[in-house]
Amino acid sequence: MAAFGRVLLRSRQNLCLRWSSSTVEAARPAAATPDITESMQEQKSRRKSRRFISPEFIIPRGMRADFPTKNHVERMDMLRRRAVIDIPEFYVGSILSVLTSDPYAPGSFQQFVGICIKRGGYGLGATFTLRNVINGQGIEICYELYNPTINQVQVLKLQKSVDPHMVYLRDALPEYSTIDFNLAPVQHNPEDPVPVLDTKVILKPPPWYWRWERVELQGIDMEHMKENHLSQKRLDKMDDHRKPWMEFDLMYEYDTTKVEQDVLKDMRYFENVVRRKEETSEKSTEEEET
Amino acid sequence: MRLSLMLLITHGKRQRKLGGGKPQRLNILRRVVTGLVRHERIESTYAQCDEAQFYAEKLIDYAKLGNTNAGAMRIADYWITEKDLIPKLFETLAPRFTNYDGRYCRLHRLPVTTQNTRDMAVLEYKGNPYPSLRPTPKNHPNSIANILVEGLRQDYEKKMEIDLKEESAT
Numbered sequence: 001m002a003a004f005g006r007v008l009l010r011s012r013q014n015l016c017l018r019w020s021s022s023t024v025e026a027a028r029p030a031a032a033t034p035d036i037t038e039s040m041q042e043q044k045s046r047r048k049s050r051r052f053i054s055p056e057f058i059i060p061r062g063m064r065a066d067f068p069t070k071n072h073v074e075r076m077d078m079l080r081r082r083a084v085i086d087i088p089e090f091y092v093g094s095i096l097s098v099l100t101s102d103p104y105a106p107g108s109f110q111q112f113v114g115i116c117i118k119r120g121g122y123g124l125g126a127t128f129t130l131r132n133v134i135n136g137q138g139i140e141i142c143y144e145l146y147n148p149t150i151n152q153v154q155v156l157k158l159q160k161s162v163d164p165h166m167v168y169l170r171d172a173l174p175e176y177s178t179i180d181f182n183l184a185p186v187q188h189n190p191e192d193p194v195p196v197l198d199t200k201v202i203l204k205p206p207p208w209y210w211r212w213e214r215v216e217l218q219g220i221d222m223e224h225m226k227e228n229h230l231s232q233k234r235l236d237k238m239d240d241h242r243k244p245w246m247e248f249d250l251m252y253e254y255d256t257t258k259v260e261q262d263v264l265k266d267m268r269y270f271e272n273v274v275r276r277k278e279e280t281s282e283k284s285t286e287e288e289e290t
Numbered sequence: 291m292r293l294s295l296m297l298l299i300t301h302g303k304r305q306r307k308l309g310g311g312k313p314q315r316l317n318i319l320r321r322v323v324t325g326l327v328r329h330e331r332i333e334s335t336y337a338q339c340d341e342a343q344f345y346a347e348k349l350i351d352y353a354k355l356g357n358t359n360a361g362a363m364r365i366a367d368y369w370i371t372e373k374d375l376i377p378k379l380f381e382t383l384a385p386r387f388t389n390y391d392g393r394y395c396r397l398h399r400l401p402v403t404t405q406n407t408r409d410m411a412v413l414e415y416k417g418n419p420y421p422s423l424r425p426t427p428k429n430h431p432n433s434i435a436n437i438l439v440e441g442l443r444q445d446y447e448k449k450m451e452i453d454l455k456e457e458s459a460t
Contacts, residue, residue, distance in 0.1 A: 245316045250352075253348075
């Protein structure tokens with residue numbers, strides 16, 4: 001069966017996030033899967049054979065996608081940074097710990113631990129936002145993946161959220177966002193599929209950051225929300241904002257197989273050609289000095 | 291449907307607004323695509339045909355997955371409003387395009403006259419049974435280009451004969 005690497009790109013209007021890579025779901029939508037039920041073994045072998053490509057490498061169609069030279073050069077810079085520091089595989093919902101250099105205390109590092117609520121941007125400007133609640137105060141820090149002042153990015157717990165972003169944690173009870181700074185890293189076998197974080201989150205009473213009853217997100221406890229927090233007027237207007245046609249609007253499906261092939265080609269080129277060149281040039285400069 | 295360089299011209303707008311609103315737009319395009327699947331050549335406004343072309347081609351891509359595929363059947367069920375055409379899509383149209391890789395439709399613009407100023411167009415699936423709308427260029431043997439090519443071919447053959455004779459002589 002033809003295996004499209006289909007990715008569902010939600011519209012900007014739907015989630016009001018500008019060109020966010022959070023909105024690009026890496027999972028294949030249920031619509032296009034073949035009707036053979038995949039066993040655990042097949043999932044494992046698929047994970048082994050498919051090399052993980054971080055979502056900021058996959059640039060959406062449109063203005064930026066048609067400049068192959070710029071994309072290639074940017075990818076090379078991204079791979080150069082990745083050769084220096086290990087930026088691990090993580091998803092929205094994973095718990096990360098980040099060490100950044102402190103400009104006012106050279107040599108020491110600042111640590112922040114949090115749950116990743118969204119990933120934004122593409123290319124070198126790709127970002128991720130970590131959220132934590134410290135002393136009763138909710139704090140979110142937005143880090144750039146390729147920022148040279150970041151010393152270490154460590155995944156303490158690898159898990160995937162059901163939604164493309166978890167901004168609703170701002171309006172949820174603080175227990176869902178509090179993460180202990182000394183959390184022990186949870187080992188994850190690279191061959192196993194990534195565990196899915198499917199806790200239904202209970203929200204605080206409104207006002208909210210967003211009208212969560214109108215957005216179709218699986219991570220929110222809808223029953224609790226409808227019973228406790230919503231006025232009749234809001235409940236009546238809720239169904240007007242459902243968009244059942246979006247599932248069938250074929251324009252929003254992004255077949256990323258070609259882009260992924262380009263990215264893999266660049267990765268292989270970088271590993272084989274560019275790194276060897278840089279190593280040999282380093283060796284020759286060392287020889288000149290001695 | 292504008293996805294790549296055209297986005298620069300349209301300032302980021304990907305879709306035309308047809309029928310006043312998002313659900314209406316897809317309903318109109320569904321009707322156009324269903325008509326196209328039934329008749330394989332339809333005439334409509336240029337805007338509707340241009341938008342429907344994208345969806346008609348994607349529908350064929352899905353149909354190629356086969357009618358046992360649950361996802362493909364769901365999409366076909368939505369897009370084709372007259373349900374007697376779903377077997378036609380999977381059994382007639384999808385096998386026709388097995389060797390094609392994308393461009394399954396042709397879009398012709400019809401002339402705009404002072405009497406009929408509406409921008410109309412014809413959208414058709416390739417391989418349809420009707421005679422073609424554009425005249426096929428015939429390869430006339432007495433056209434000047436063909437005469438010159440024929441002369442060149444004869445000169446070349448004579449030259450090869452002479453070369454062979456020289457080689458056999460030496």
